Amino acid sequence: MRLRFAAKRRRRAEVMSGDPRSWKVGLVGYGEVGRILAEDLRKAGVAVAAYDIKLDDDRAGPLRDHAAKIGVVLARSHADLAGQADLIISAVTASQAVPVAQACAPAIGQGTWFLDFNSASPGAKQRAASRVDGANGRYVEGAVMTSVPPYRIKVPLLLGGGGAKELAPLLVALGFDARVSSEQLGVASxxxxxxxxxxxxxxxxxxxxxxxxxxxxxxxxxxxxxxxxxxxxxxxxxxxxxxxxxxxxxxxxxxxxxxxxxxxxxxxxxxxxxxxxxxxxxxxxxxxxxxxxxxxxxxxxxxxxxxxxxxxxxxxxxxxxx
Missing domain, CATH: 1.10.1040.10 (N-(1-d-carboxylethyl)-l-norvaline Dehydrogenase; domain 2)
Structure with a gap:
């Protein structure tokens, strides 16, 4: 068990210090925005996993069909997704921003990036950050500045928080149009x-x-x-x-x-x-x-x-x- 855990930590360290296109990106929320990001990431050859609460009810069919078509691995839960992702992107409804961070936190890997894509208040972003950072993840807020569909992954994205400067070029390498707004959490939101x-x-x-x-x-x-x-x-x-x-x-x-x-x-x-x-x-x-x-x-x-x-x-x- 210890050997497997140590090997997993070594692999994560190697992945996180290398080309972000070798990451596994985990999408929480597989609605319109999540599916667009998944499609563009998969076209770039990036491994993608996703979880959505709709997968647990009668709305799952179209999501499963879409994931199968483009090669997205569907996770069983927030924890399952968090445990396998190098970068987690939370793209859910505004009211779920903090609950998603809380649900992912217990399983999040050491140093795993958590990009909060949600339209939430600065206070909500700060509460979400406390959950992720408290679990040794690395929280960065994202503020999407216009409608996603016309721009897709290139939608203008403001980043905020202590890790924003480090994450920005990595996101750009993945295809995002990301720039740092402030190292102070809440400003971008x-x-x-x-x-x-x-x-x-x-x-x-x-x-x-x-x-x-x-x-x-x-x-x-x-x-x-x-x-x-x-x-x-x-x-x-x-x-x-x-x-x-x-x-x-x-x-x-x-x-x-x-x-x-x-x-x-x-x-x-x-x-x-x-x-x-x-x-x-x-x-x-x-x-x-x-x-x-x-x-x-x-x-x-x-x-x-x-x-x-x-x-x-x-x-x-x-x-x-x-």
Whole structure:
């Protein structure tokens, strides 16, 4: 037993000091972001393992099919994943950032990197770091600065924490567009969270504004006025994109904005805007779960550039409820 443990430690030391493309990357969370990262890492020849709580229920089928197709090893648990990975990337919903760190910590290897990809408050990142660093792992916060799908693994990524400078070039070698924001833990996440007040808030405001305008039949006048004030924005295209993203990912976005609200509270302010944004995003997610926008998981809206179809569905539902 001691010999096997010593050999494992020697191998880990050799791997961690060498080419990161020889690492095994462990993904916690095999949703949209996790699958994109897995695909790009596998194309680069990197070994990838993954774990997702959906693997334990009736949602496992598509995840298993995807993993088999691209050569990802599926772990049995957080501990199973943590025990075999040289770099752990946590890409789950915001509320699970700290629980995932806590679940991985007991099995994490000496010196194993833990990259927290989640949209969580600086306080949450600090709590997650205490779990990982306390188990002799190496925690680095990551702040994803825009939507992942258009950029894939090259999505702009800010890093923070004491190990950020060391990890940054290693991530770049793996294909990431990573740069150090600060060696102080929480700074990168603060940038992300403050940006999200604007981005996620604008999504919620557009849905509320455009749907209300449609109800009164004044949408064309509203769009014309917006174009005059902000001529650099294609409001038709932007509105369609915002509707699409919230319909497809409103649940995840609502959780993120609740973390945004917590970030605002940590600064000493009352998060009136963030709270309202979270409620609107969650409301749209509830409608999507109830099938208002078509069968769950379809790309029906993504095929249409017209947000009016979805606004009309919302208005018809509200009328039926009266």
């Amino acid at each position: 603060a940038v992300k969270m403050c940006r999200s007040i604007m981005i996620k808030g604008l999504e919620a405001m557009v849905i509320e504004s455009f749907t209300t305008a449609r109800a009164y039949g004044v949408e064309d006048a509203v769009l014309a006025s917006l174009k005059e004030t902000y001529p650099g924005i294609d409001w038709e295209k932007q509105g369609a994109y915002f509707f699409q993203r919230v319909i497809e990912h409103g649940r995840r976005r609502a959780e993120e904005v609740r973390e945004v609200a917590e970030t605002v509270r940590e600064a000493g302010l009352t998060p009136w805007s963030a709270q309202g944004t979270a409620e609107r995003q969650a409301w749209v997610a509830d409608l999507a779960d109830d099938g208002l926008f078509g069968a769950r998981g379809t790309k029906e809206f993504a095929r249409s550039p017209d947000w009016r179809t979805e606004a009309d569905r919302i208005l018809a539902m509200l009328k039926a409820e009266k």
